[in-house]
Amino acid sequence: MKRRIFDIIQIGQKGDFASRAFDLGIVIVILVNIATMILQTFDELANYQNVFVVVETVTIVLFIAEYILRLWTAEYLYPTSHRAKAVLRFMISFDGIIELFTILPFFFMSGFVAFRLLRVVRIFHLFRINSYTDSFHVIKSVLYEKRNQLVSSIFIIVVLMFASSLFMYSAEHSAQPQAFKNAFSGLWWSMSTLLTVGYGDIYPITAIGRIMAIFIAFLGVGVVAIPTGIISAGFVEQYRKEQDSTNNDLQRIHTIIIDIDSQWLGHTVAEIEQQYPVNILLRQKGKYAIKADSNDVVSLEDVLTVYQYEEPHIQKKSQS
Known part of the structure; x- marks a missing residue:
């Protein structure tokens, strides 16, 4: 269950409905929280301040629950670290700091000016919307490399x-x-x-x-x-x-039809992979294509889907 929760709260894969739904829900909560903070600054909406406080409280509770779950499952995010170190690594990571800044301002809405200014820091959790897209990871990788x-x-x-x-x-x-x-x-x-x-x-x-x-x-x-x-x-x-x-990757994938002149004819998949810098992925005979087994013997008119590590000297009838 703990592992499943970790998979759900991470960036969802297309086939994982629960994780994708969680991502969409978090994005909606973030937008609602930001919109509430902005609407609270309008004097014309002073009569709705109680509603804004309730909405803000609900969204903050959801953020706190998510933050606790991420701390609880941090060992899966950093599998090479023990639990305490994994939790600490998440807390000082970019995502951990942003999530903490999302929560803290709610508890300092009154008091000194410095504390009230923390509310503005909540705008930074909009970065988390971008973290669910591949483009944000490209930006981070470019900035890190340069x-x-x-x-x-x-x-x-x-x-x-x-x-x-x-x-x-x-x-x-x-x-x-x-x-x-x-x-x-x-x-x-x-x-x-x-x-x-x-x-x-x-x-x-x-x-x-x-x-x-x-x-x-x-x-x-x-x-x-x-x-x-x-x-x-x-x-x-x-x-x-x-x-x-x-x-x-596209250039290294070849479809090879075995004919009478092929050097691979009569050899097993394991023998071919040992002698040539290739990996035989699929073996098709007639209408059916199956995963190539190391003990399969290549026969006449077999159609092989091959991953090529480097340009080998292979005799083949056709290639695409």
């Missing part, structure tokens, strides 16, 4: 932001001490300039400041494009890997 390049590009952006902020503070502080009263003011300007946001609330007025701003603005256009290019290249590489994998 993590070193992304960190390097972000480091370059941060260094340029600090350098340009200090330059601009030095050039503009004397002319407009209220706008550039410290290095942080320069950092705010450099962030909005390098990231091409351009709020316009702080801007240089001196000649040297404007000259530097021109170079920094041009530099920002190129710098911001670096992580974008890295991620785009990662998606292209991932797409090519998937295509190559699919094409290679």
Whole structure:
């Protein structure tokens, strides 16, 4: 039963109705919870606050139940770890943290401002909707594979932001001490300039400041494009890997008809697989195709479905 519960609460396969229904139910609960949080901010709906509280409480209870089930079945998610370590690994994983942030804000809806701000964190459990799709896993794999390049590009952006902020503070502080009263003011300007946001609330007025701003603005256009290019290249590489994998599998599957000249005629499946770099998957005689057994003897006019590890030198009548 525990194993079955684990299978149900994981991402469902197409043939598993219970698991797919659970996924759909969780998505609906997430959307209802987010919609309730948004509707609670409308003054026009103040008369329905009690209804919103009830709906929110029900959805949170469902989230808590799911979180407990995931902790209970964590040993199946991490089979190489003992139970306590598996539970801890899930709690500090991305999905575990998101689920915890889904629950915690409900218990801190009043009190200090920092606690009330936790309610906004609940929006992050929308990521869990994406976790039920293959596209989200592709994004995660691309970001993970390109993590070193992304960190390097972000480091370059941060260094340029600090350098340009200090330059601009030095050039503009004397002319407009209220706008550039410290290095942080320069950092705010450099962030909005390098990231091409351009709020316009702080801007240089001196000649040297404007000259530097021109170079920094041009530099920002190129710098911001670096992580974008890295991620785009990662998606292209991932797409090519998937295509190559699919094409290679299709190219390695052969249908071979055994004739009188075949080198395989009269040999068993086991002997052929030992001598040639192939794996015989199916053996068809007439209308019927069966799984190839290692003791089967290949006879005349047999039709074999073969997985080829590399290009072997085989004599065959036809191939598709």
